[in-house]
Amino acid sequence: MSQQLSRRHFIKMSLATTGTIITENAFNNKAFGQAPGIVISSKRRPQIPYGVMSGDINNNNAVIWSKTNKPAQMIVEYSTNELFRNIRKIIGTIATDKTDFTARLNLLNLPKGQQIFYRVLFQDVTDKNIFSKPEIGTFRTAADNKTNKDILFAWSGDTAGQGWGINPDFGGMKIYEAIRKLKPDFFIHSGDTIYADVPIEAEVKLDNGKVWKNITTPEKSKVAETLKEFRGNYIYNLLDENVCRFNAEVPQLIQWDDHEVRNNWYPGQIFDDKRYQVKDMSLLTKRAKQAFLEYTPIRFDANDPERIYRAFNYGSLLDILMLDERSYRGANSENRQPIASKDTAFLATPQLQWLKQKLLNSKATWKVIASDMPIGLIVPDGKVNFENFANGDGAALGRELEVADLLRFIKQRNIKNVVWLTADVHYAAAHYYDPNKAQFQNFKPFWEFVAGPLNSGTFGPNKLDNTFGPEVKYQSVSAGIKQNQAPSEGLQFFGTVKIGADSKVMTVELYNLDGKKLYSTDLQPEV
Incomplete structure (x- = not known):
């Protein structure tokens, strides 16, 4: 069969x-x-x-x-x-x-x-x-302890961003087909499932003189403000044959980031954008979240139906812990506060405590933390503020205090085989975090792997923050590349993780748009 x-x-x-x-x-x-x-x-x-x-x-x-x-x-x-x-x-x-x-x-x-x-x-x-x-x-379904079955899953993020939509002449969002052909057991979408704040125009002129032609809809022709417009952003992606074929054959674990609502948003944000008639971030977020929950196959928590952070077990080899780094954060700032407070919140205390408990209780060999933003790559928000944990070289400050607290906990409790997967920055990379090269050193070394975009502009590479000692082992783009390159340039990326049923070795690989393998590494489990 x-x-x-x-x-x-x-x-x-x-x-x-x-x-x-x-x-x-x-x-x-x-x-x-x-x-x-x-x-x-x-x-x-x-x-x-x-x-x-x-x-x-x-x-x-x-x-x-x-x-x-x-x-x-x-x-x-x-x-x-x-x-x-x-x-x-x-x-x-x-x-x-x-x-x-x-x-x-x-x-x-x-x-x-x-x-x-x-x-x-x-x-x-x-x-x-x-x-x-x-x-x-x-x-x-996940194998039981008696079934000798390897696990293979994929991850990436960032769909239909920067005005790069469904182009039938290009073959649509064909990276989804490249992933499907590998027959993964499941797929983690690491956020930016839509770009509600980025309209899709019928044509985009390319540097080579050619024209990128998009399918357009009324809801994708302006920034999303109404519930109908947010819903229309999800419907837009479902117009792509590659996406629908992928959806039918590859189960998904989906998280959100900023573009499901608006670029770099945070709760209570006050913004001035002439494209928007609705200036109430709380109202925009409410509508955006309703559409997100309606159009993704998420299992609702009986006690908190709108909670997005959640955990999944895939047999004795793997636990997946999916974070929500958007809903509970404090305002984007210079991110240099010396003491943790509501202003430095990123996961926030309840989610951080949940994550610690899940890691502590896990009996799986590997614990994958699915993070919608990277740890050690600098993602600015304007001239002085920051979007994610990183805030520049030096001691742990601001939102980095949460990371330091978590990494310290993992070391103190001797929690083994923790790997981070993420997207957001629109290129692929492999980072090894080494306490011997870090400013904050009270942690066990670990890996973070970055993938994306799926069908969006290519950017990068981002600057590294040395607080937790990241070392670039691989990155798919070089310094000085043109930013926001079209998908037709081929710089779209996804990753896969394979865990051997017998060896328990985790093999992480990064691929391009055509399914060509670009990088591979084997991680031996700590016993």
């Missing part, structure tokens, strides 16, 4: 019920596409215009996402067989206009170490005999 959903079978299943209404009895007892039906106009049927997604895989659970066009009830059938024998059917929620007709369903207690094939349908709420055509997806 194929370990990935075959294109042949995908097409077969997608076409199986075209133009038919399946009765409830037939739906329960017949294989879809084989039940007798009545041919009617497709206008009466719920539609699934943007495919399906899976995400937030956690041990043996997963979230299934989709969107329809009218009030309809989500139904998910799944099986370990790609022909959908021995199926299980789960009835989900009713998609309404309150969520822009998006819906999600949690699949629980799935068999471990198995390829799961699923199909999503929507049942009309006014005529229970009318169903949408099925949309097919697949994912693999």
Whole structure:
């Protein structure tokens, strides 16, 4: 049996019920596409215009996402067989206009170490005999301790930024296809999933005289301010065939950064931007977060449905800790405060305590911290302020105090095999943090790997901050390159992580737009 959903079978299943209404009895007892039906106009049927997604895989659970066009009830059938024998059917929620007709369903207690094939349908709420055509997806659950299975996953960030949108002449957002072909178990999107503050124009003139031609929509033709416009930014990415094919076959763990709302935003920010009629950052953030939660396959926390930082276990080899470095930060500043306070908050105390506890309790060999911003690269915000932890060479100050506190804790508790993955800076790099070369030295050495962008302008390289002793082992761009290069220049990047089931060695590799390997390193686990 194929370990990935075959294109042949995908097409077969997608076409199986075209133009038919399946009765409830037939739906329960017949294989879809084989039940007798009545041919009617497709206008009466719920539609699934943007495919399906899976995400937030956690041990043996997963979230299934989709969107329809009218009030309809989500139904998910799944099986370990790609022909959908021995199926299980789960009835989900009713998609309404309150969520822009998006819906999600949690699949629980799935068999471990198995390829799961699923199909999503929507049942009309006014005529229970009318169903949408099925949309097919697949994912693999984490292996148990008895299953000898390597782990392979990918990560990157930054989609549709700097005005570089979907260009059909270029092949669309084709880096997603390069990642899909590697068949990763899952993908971490490290933030900037959209660029709500960057409109997409129909044409962009390139330095070589050619023209980059974008697909455009009304919602992507201006900065996002209304809920509809924020939703439209997510819909825009789903217009790309590469993205939809990727979504159907690669489950995702998604975090956000700044461009989901506005460049370099922080809570309570006061800004002056003539492009915006809405000047209330709290209102913009509320609308942006609602759209983010509607259009990503995130599992909602029962106690705090809007919390984005969360943890995932992928068997005995891997725990993933996904941070939210945007929602709880203090204002961007010169970032040189000598004492920790609400002004130096980045993760903030509750999230930092959560992270420490998760690291301390982890029984997995490797602990991956998914950070939407790098630690030791300087990211300025204007002439004097800073966007991330780093604030320039020297002792730990400002937001760096949180990093120092965390790194000290990891050393004191002898927590082993912690690796950081990030994006944000629009190039790829490998950094080794060495306490012997640092200004703050009370920590265990560790690695940080950077990837991106997925379909945005290329920038970099950023300056290093020596506070925690980072050393560049690899970077994909050189000093002095032209900034904001188009995706057509090929400088788009993603990374993969492979963990050997037997050796437990972590192999990290960085790739370019075409799936060409640029860098590789093996990390031996500390025992």
